[in-house]
Amino acid sequence: MPPFPEAARIALANTQLRTNLAHATATIRDKRARVVAEVDDWEELRTAGAATKDRVLLDLDTHLVRLEESLIRAGATVHWARDAEEACRIVADVAKAHHVDEVVKVKSMATQEIGLNEALAQEGISAWETDLAELIVQLGDDLPSHILVPAIHRNRAEIREIFLAGMARAGRPAPEGLDDEPAHLAEAARLHLREKFLRAEVAVSGANFAVAETGTLVVVESEGNGRMCLTLPQVLVSVVGIEKVVPTWADLDVFLQLLPRSSTGERMNPFTSTWTGVTPGDGPQEVHVVLLDNGRTRALADEVGRQALRCIRCSACLNVCPVYERTGGHAYGSVYPGPIGAILNPLLRGVGVDDQVDSLPYASSLCGACYDVCPVKIDIPSVLVDLRAQVVDAHRGGVPRPEAVAMKAAAATFRRPGLLRAAERLTRPGLAVVRRVGASAWTGARDLPPAPKESFRAWWKRTDGGRS
Amino acid sequence: MVTCINDALVPQTGRAVVTLLRRLGVDVDFPEGQTCCGQPMVNTGYLDEAVPVVRTFVRAFEGYDAVVTPSGSCAGCARHQHAIVARRSDDPAFVAAVEETAPKVFELSEFLVDVLGVEDVGASFPHRVTYHPTCHSLRMLGVGDRPLRLLRAVRGIDLVELPGAEQCCGFGGTFAVKNADTSVAMGADKARHVRSTGAEVLVAGDSSCLMHVGGLLSRERAGVRVMHLAEVLAAQEGT
Numbered sequence: 001m002p003p004f005p006e007a008a009r010i011a012l013a014n015t016q017l018r019t020n021l022a023h024a025t026a027t028i029r030d031k032r033a034r035v036v037a038e039v040d041d042w043e044e045l046r047t048a049g050a051a052t053k054d055r056v057l058l059d060l061d062t063h064l065v066r067l068e069e070s071l072i073r074a075g076a077t078v079h080w081a082r083d084a085e086e087a088c089r090i091v092a093d094v095a096k097a098h099h100v101d102e103v104v105k106v107k108s109m110a111t112q113e114i115g116l117n118e119a120l121a122q123e124g125i126s127a128w129e130t131d132l133a134e135l136i137v138q139l140g141d142d143l144p145s146h147i148l149v150p151a152i153h154r155n156r157a158e159i160r161e162i163f164l165a166g167m168a169r170a171g172r173p174a175p176e177g178l179d180d181e182p183a184h185l186a187e188a189a190r191l192h193l194r195e196k197f198l199r200a201e202v203a204v205s206g207a208n209f210a211v212a213e214t215g216t217l218v219v220v221e222s223e224g225n226g227r228m229c230l231t232l233p234q235v236l237v238s239v240v241g242i243e244k245v246v247p248t249w250a251d252l253d254v255f256l257q258l259l260p261r262s263s264t265g266e267r268m269n270p271f272t273s274t275w276t277g278v279t280p281g282d283g284p285q286e287v288h289v290v291l292l293d294n295g296r297t298r299a300l301a302d303e304v305g306r307q308a309l310r311c312i313r314c315s316a317c318l319n320v321c322p323v324y325e326r327t328g329g330h331a332y333g334s335v336y337p338g339p340i341g342a343i344l345n346p347l348l349r350g351v352g353v354d355d356q357v358d359s360l361p362y363a364s365s366l367c368g369a370c371y372d373v374c375p376v377k378i379d380i381p382s383v384l385v386d387l388r389a390q391v392v393d394a395h396r397g398g399v400p401r402p403e404a405v406a407m408k409a410a411a412a413t414f415r416r417p418g419l420l421r422a423a424e425r426l427t428r429p430g431l432a433v434v435r436r437v438g439a440s441a442w443t444g445a446r447d448l449p450p451a452p453k454e455s456f457r458a459w460w461k462r463t464d465g466g467r468s
Numbered sequence: 469m470v471t472c473i474n475d476a477l478v479p480q481t482g483r484a485v486v487t488l489l490r491r492l493g494v495d496v497d498f499p500e501g502q503t504c505c506g507q508p509m510v511n512t513g514y515l516d517e518a519v520p521v522v523r524t525f526v527r528a529f530e531g532y533d534a535v536v537t538p539s540g541s542c543a544g545c546a547r548h549q550h551a552i553v554a555r556r557s558d559d560p561a562f563v564a565a566v567e568e569t570a571p572k573v574f575e576l577s578e579f580l581v582d583v584l585g586v587e588d589v590g591a592s593f594p595h596r597v598t599y600h601p602t603c604h605s606l607r608m609l610g611v612g613d614r615p616l617r618l619l620r621a622v623r624g625i626d627l628v629e630l631p632g633a634e635q636c637c638g639f640g641g642t643f644a645v646k647n648a649d650t651s652v653a654m655g656a657d658k659a660r661h662v663r664s665t666g667a668e669v670l671v672a673g674d675s676s677c678l679m680h681v682g683g684l685l686s687r688e689r690a691g692v693r694v695m696h697l698a699e700v701l702a703a704q705e706g707t
Binding site for chain 1: 470472474475476477478479480482483486487490496497498500501502503504506508509510511512513514515517518520521523524528549552603604606607608634635636638639640641642643644645646647648649650651652653654655656679680682683684686687
């Protein structure tokens with residue numbers, strides 16, 4: 001993927017994308033604001049959510065061991081995966097042990113993060129997405145563009161085209177004469193998916209939460225496809241990020257209030273599925289849980305950034321972000337787009353090695369709207385600034401980039417007022433910074449204000465502070 | 469504190485602050501040892517480079533009762549980010565100096581409403597005006613509706629609501645050049661909203677945001693002027 005500014009330029013040129021995004025984000029934004037306003041103790045809930053997550057993160061090892069014990073007691077098999085490769089291999093091995101060439105999936109950020117579908121395809125196993133939006137993305141040979149609404153960048157006319165062109169290749173074809181009525185599109189997806197649910201022997205899921213005291217995994221969703229995946233197939237593999245653990249059911253209570261209002265603007269999510277290991281004769285008879293690190297302990301070691309691990313993937317920050325609204329999710333080059341993606345990716349992957357990752361902390365105007373809506377109070381602007389400092393520090397020592405030269409020059413001018421006075425007489429230092437970093441980047445579309453006759457400083461000196 | 473952008477590019481804003489504060493009976497000084505709050509370095513990640521700039525800031529404003537600045541962004545940097553820079557220096561005296569200075573820094577509308585306790589500053593400005601609440605004033609400082617309360621008390625003003633007011637204009641410091649295309653896309657939407665109000669003047673509490681949106685309005689020949697809140701509050705047209 002190209003660095004953010006380049007990817008953004010391509011996205012910005014797509015006017016249909018911008019129209020779709022502006023419409024969709026405004027709709028969810030308004031819905032969220034309305035239902036959040038109904039809750040008198042919203043601020044207290046946010047504080048409680050943040051505190052619970054912090055408490056878990058500080059003692060993550062203890063909670064994870066407890067989760068593992070509970071899971072094993074309930075009949076599940078627990079696997080630990082250090083990285084994407086290990087996690088994918090574990091899932092593929094389970095599928096191969098059952099001699100299947102396909103699995104059904106409930107939408108999961110963790111499995112997208114590790115590139116599970118691609119890894120399974122390498123082993124000759126097809127992974128079918130069963131979430132409506134994920135299905136649209138998969139059939140359209142596309143990438144998700146949003147955490148919660150992966151096909152947010154598509155309108156219904158495009159979705160109709162995708163169904164007509166793609167469904168037959170993947171299973172039951174789209175009904176003849178399909179139009180772009182939302183109900184008809186949903187029915188087409190339903191028929192197509194039903195066939196897959198009934199056929200599949202192995203299902204793959206993620207989890208929104210993992211309750212340590214009982215070894216219970218929790219999935220919240222809106223369509224019921226998750227429940228189908230979790231109950232119909234004989235074998236279930238859940239890939240769960242290690243930060244998803246919560247100590248008790250009482251802790252879960254707070255998050256089940258915070259999540260739906262923040263994400264879909266609903267008071268309660270339509271489906272909350274919880275499952276605890278294996279129940280003889282009911283649901284999957286073989287349950288595997290893959291506890292995934294993949295950079296999470298790296299993020300945990302970052303004093304400022306570790307708060308990003310509180311994230312419950314609600315995507316409220318995406319829907320209020322003015323940058324996301326214009327560029328969409330693909331520009332972030334990751335399954336975690338928007339403000340949270342701009343901090344989570346560098347935290348999980350580390351800075352200083354990849355230009356695309358290093359560009360993400362700068363993909364923000366630092367307006368702070370994300371912090372205002374975050375249900376677990378992640379101070380995204382502060383983490384962005386801290387990560388920017390890490391990016392700058394990672395590049396110190398080599399040949400300085402033009403921006404670094406400009407910053408050093410500006411700082412040298414600003415450290416001594418005498419130098420600033422001299423600089424103001426010669427040039428306009430604010431503009432000097434702008435010019436050095438890239439004057440054409442400014443003046444391509446914006447005029448600069450006319451140069452004033454004298455600086456404030458010079459005026460103050462000449463007039464004795466306006467007194468003469 | 470006159471910000472570096474005000475000092476070099478829009479000195480009339482600084483002069484308006486002086487006029488306004490004097491009219492309200494404040495003893496105003498401009499310590500010439502000041503330069504910049506350091507935010508361009510801090511927000512771009514150049515914390516080492518910010519250290520001497522923040523030192524200069526703290527030194528310049530020692531001994532004053534209050535530091536008033538016509539910028540929510542610079543006030544926000546002083547109040548919330550100088551401490552990060554000071555900690556970076558490993559110099560306890562510097563950390564202490566920052567801790568002492570930071571709470572004395574006020575954005576103009578905070579100082580007028582909270583410290584001086586005035587909303588009617590005796591201004592007169594008979595024009596159609598719309599107001600953009602800049603992000604750092606709004607979210608980093610939480611100035612709330614203080615600027616609007618000050619504007620509503622201005623004689624003759626026709627204050628019209630700006631659609632999508634709370635959305636960022638896209639300036640964002642070096643974001644405006646590092647992500648110029650996105651910045652311009654955000655600014656263009658802001659400019660469109662400004663034009664839709666039919667206002668003659670766009671007012672905000674940060675010259676940097678005004679420079680960005682004003683630059684777009686000027687390129688579009690929209691015929692809308694941009695003015696800092698301080699200039700409107702200092703104005704006494706027709707009185």
